[in-house]
Amino acid sequence: VTAVSEALLKCDGERLWASLMRMAKIGATEKGGVCRLTATDLDREARDLFARWCEEAGCTVKIDRLGNMFARRPGRDASRFPIALGSHLDSQPTGGKFDGALGVLAGLEAVRTLNHHNIETAAAIEVVNWTNEEGSRFAPPMTSSGAYAGVFTVDYAESRADTDGRTLGEEMRRIGYAGPEDVGAHRLGAYLELHIEQGPVLEAERKLVGIVTGGQAQRWYEATVVGQEAHAGPTPMDRRRDALVAAARMVEAVNAIGHEFQPGACATVGHLQVHPNSRNVVPGRVFFAVDFRHPDDAVLSEMDTALRERAAAVAAASGVALDLDCIWHCPPTRFDAECIDAVRSAARDLGLPAREMISGAGHDAIYVAKAAPTAMIFVPCRDGISHNEAEYASPEACAAGCDVLLNAALRLAGRD
């Protein structure tokens, strides 16, 4: 037994799993998933349970105006900013048990393990629950980590409305989780987020740990194609300006661009709406959204150019008008070298099969990285499926990720 291995701690994987399964009962769906939308009564119930668990583990919970929760296990050196471990407790409408909850409850498990071993850290350890990461009820996603990092104003975040017109601010007050702390005033020494990969790479390569070095650059577009609505029977083919035929060619072009800019590109049309969407009417208008991602912003710009050129060419050839706007551009994120190194070292010391990777998805960590040194840890999920009730990560994967989180945090917080 070497000095290094002596220094390693292991979490209680069964306790972590039990906490995950208990939390998943709040908003449990018939198909084994979770529906726990932000600022609903179920969200309150999840927060109440999380706060009680944290207090039982000796933490003090502070809550800011947007409901971001910081549960603090004090450290020896009060002059140091805390090392925060967290994620989110809200879910997609047909979400799974692990997306978000794993990162929060693994943070709690880290605290419980430190308590069990009576370990004092130099910096405090905090477990964080960020409000409204999914953006399913209140768009955009990562609202409150974004406000924490200054990407959005607090007023903007509070004024986000659901489809019934209720705002995030009033709903957080309603459930009693609009706290007294100023958003962003609570500074962090570092932030680590454990998350399921939500993709198939780790599983395919039989790795248990992803050392996440940053996030992709991303562009979102909205496109409206306008042709001529006409009766499907008496309108000869050569007189049509069919908006759906043109949009179908653009969907194909988006997909082709994704394949051409490998490695690294992702290109998706996930949302498309046909007007008037009647089976015997030649479609007059189609709206669709494009999601482009690439680790390299320069390549993303080339993809942007390709999209604009090809969509315009399709529109011209199809006799339709096209309105194409880039509505959001997020440059790539590079996580903090020391935080990445803490994760890398922990995985190596634990002897876990690991690889470095870029996060394809958005996460609270992407925004928090603007305000504090940050890194992420991924664990595999079955078939890469997420945002889906069938989402599943094994107890072994969850425990392995938690062990990396705990030991990376210890390295950053300082021990003895």
Add this chain to the structure above:
Amino acid sequence: VTAVSEALLKCDGERLWASLMRMAKIGATEKGGVCRLTATDLDREARDLFARWCEEAGCTVKIDRLGNMFARRPGRDASRFPIALGSHLDSQPTGGKFDGALGVLAGLEAVRTLNHHNIETAAAIEVVNWTNEEGSRFAPPMTSSGAYAGVFTVDYAESRADTDGRTLGEEMRRIGYAGPEDVGAHRLGAYLELHIEQGPVLEAERKLVGIVTGGQAQRWYEATVVGQEAHAGPTPMDRRRDALVAAARMVEAVNAIGHEFQPGACATVGHLQVHPNSRNVVPGRVFFAVDFRHPDDAVLSEMDTALRERAAAVAAASGVALDLDCIWHCPPTRFDAECIDAVRSAARDLGLPAREMISGAGHDAIYVAKAAPTAMIFVPCRDGISHNEAEYASPEACAAGCDVLLNAALRLAGRD
């Protein structure tokens, strides 16, 4: 003035136009169109107005179980079956003022003109409003003329459900238009339907009248493409089974088939729905409908084969599952020679520029032709546009069509 021209009657074009504009207020849309879906409160309002107008014109209105309305102006010879003039008062969701309403209100205008001239006919004249011609709320279209002609059972027609699960039968009872008469028991001596062309041919050839000799063969399909729902960020392009990309290729194949089987073919995907339709989720499932038409049923069968082969090939190449069903097949219709001749003679006697043609669209007349001698009359509509709020037929075209309808009906009903 010859005997022939003496016998000719002319309708009151201004009165017809005023009735069309009054009816178009029920369900009027901001863009000048009409949204009057079957068995809605607006449909009830339109039926109430039509019934009142018919009663004011001395007619007796009978209603069958599916809400088909027959407004009778008695004839001299009670042993003869009535000569019916009609169409439908329901509309597309973004429909126009003329599709359907013109045929019904021109029938009413014919009755009003006969009243004005105190003309007694041998056979009775009836004005008919068929329920749910469009099929927009309850598929399939022409539900109730189809049930009248024995194409569908009444149970089938009544059990058609909208997207909220409400059935045509219960909704017709709700609006008070499920009548006491047995569907199909009310026999007709002949049926004439005036309709806008809904295509560009008459306008392009500067004809005022289309003598419609029959209808195209038609096939409707429903397709469900099932891929794998996945997160748009972390799912590499080469691991995707994107249902929308596959569906887009099938839309393109449908369009190509329409172009290949010229002259005469029409091929349309008018309806398409993406699931879950979220901009950062790779679509897991797409549903779409295909509308195929051709005057020759043998060619339509070749189109059917081409669709099945190409859609299956796209599914295999795209890694998705495909469920493709032909849900409706309507063979070509040949209208009744005597009815066609009555229309042809009326147009000639009135000195109106006319041409013979095949109906590209489905109409109640296509089904009624199975139960009674039938023909149709088309008038031009601007730019061939229909199933569109911009749909427009001139007062002159409407009046010319009504004159042909009236005089053809007189010829069939017998006068003096």
